[in-house]
Amino acid sequence: MEEIQNTNPAEIVASIDHLLARILSLLPLKSLLRFKSVSKDWLSLLTNPLFCNLHYPNPNPAVGLFLPSADDHQLFDYVPFSAKESTSPPFRKPEFIDDISGVRILQSCNGLLLCCSVDRYYVYNPTTNSCSELPKPDERTGILNGISLGFDPVKSRHYDVVCVWSLQVDCSDNSQFLIGIYSSETRSWRLCGDPFAAMVNFDKGVYWNGAIHWLGIGEGESLYFNIDNQVLDKMPMLPLRYHRNSRSDYFFGQSCGHLHFIETPCSTIQFDVYEMKRDYSEWFVKYQVNLTPVVAANREMIWGHINPMGWYNLVFSVFTVVCGEHEEDSFLVLQSPKKII
Template identity: 35%
Template structure:
């Protein structure tokens, strides 16, 4: 279990500046006196409430007006969200907990928070909020939503200005949100081109939840008309696109600036980044940006988990994982590995890299054939999370997998 004691201590000084302490009246009964002491001391009460599960926090908002104010206060929500962990992920809208022995409450059964006749699907998860859209239908009539699965709050995003000629060419919609560096969420839209020329112009528009309006960015992107902008990750104040040979880049929101995204050293296995291929995983966890590649080394298949430097100057290898370590989870694969010269990389899909407060708490969620496995990168322990046999067939792709993070954020 991750130790959160140090994080709780860090929040105490901040909370003391937010909530005042009220004197407690005398009482003949010690229990009544203790209850009054806690109930009238916002700082003490907050320290207790920070240790409760999110379901209790939401329920306790109905205790009184004062408790609702306290639990909705920005200082409390920031402190609670900073301590919050990720209990699971969504695979094509199906929720899978990370701990099958201590399962958390299912955040939702279906994405039915808004009556969309085309249904709703998840596009992106970002620090507790989900960017969703209509599941079917033409792009020009598709609706977009922000949804907090913890609080069940949602908002409908206004249509991108420019009429149908713009909306039918939307190639990307991405969410930027973080409780401290981007507390008011933003949406980044890339649309175009209207022609099929080799080098085409893609426009960028940005929606701000503060103004409720879209604005056109001063930047634009020249790229091949078939360029792919997908698998977006918000990290360190910028939207990053999963790097490929076509458009490795990131967009700094505050500066309205587009920058080139450096690539890690090419893996030894041939085919990486060729013909526009994407890495097998690209995502963020606990303030770290990760990229995962296969590496075929001396007839052994490995996973390289890269981490980006904070200044965007380059990548370094954070973890190396031997694919052979996964075989005990799926004994049927051992037979396939009787010929080690053949790398069966197609048997694996990386769904998530989840960092802990310490490296020994870090784990990878991956799909091996039809099983979803949790693998600890330090002690190499394995835990089966779900058997997909009879549920899904074929590849799922991490672009349809979205982490769930509990958040009390109100927008």
């Protein structure tokens, strides 16, 4: 007891990991980034997946958008979702790549970014400002048709990158594909399963529920690939009012553990937000959206004339769906001419 009485109270708190973690979890992200340089112990604590879960009780929350700068293709602008959050981005120009052609962000997955520059691919963590270049897979495998990132900090600090190769040059209905996985734990590629036929947009994979998901093209089946089990399976059909070939304007993505699909034909001001059940039994209507007040306040969204039935043609796209901790906290992010709404 004598030793404790002669010890500074701050030192006592700092020596109790779970108490220190609880206190640090109340601080904003910007402060946590600075505190990582206090000591090796604090760095280890703040990068621990268990601390991430404590700091964000809502799994994998979306906090803002990275957007290519209109002034310089090598720079990125940042739009925070909360007015309390700093508008200063973790980075404006990724310094980990020395390439005059710049870098593109292909995918964001629970805090990690999958980036590319020419024919090189990187996984970048803007929170820790760390980057890993992926080793090139064997080019004899085939033509790269799609690459997707899978990362869940609740399950593991390691990530996986799923590649889909086309085994033939043409894109006919009988095209054969092969899946490969890169693991950050083993730092190696491995091929999974046998070649398969598909009519799928492998260029836009979405990670959710431990799997990468792809939408079918035309009459093709939508597929998902479970990374842990290495099983490829079909997704339920989308109950859409429009023909499947009209999928030129749609949103497909996940937010805080929910997978969503939105079809937005340019002639409609009302649409449904579909959500997939976690057991893959069906899609269901999660939200019904009416943009009438939004369009009334943003007339630049109207293209052409207005007919007696309402707005004739609208110029907008759904950028993302953001699920809040409560239903009333959820919102849509729309992109219209010269504006993010």
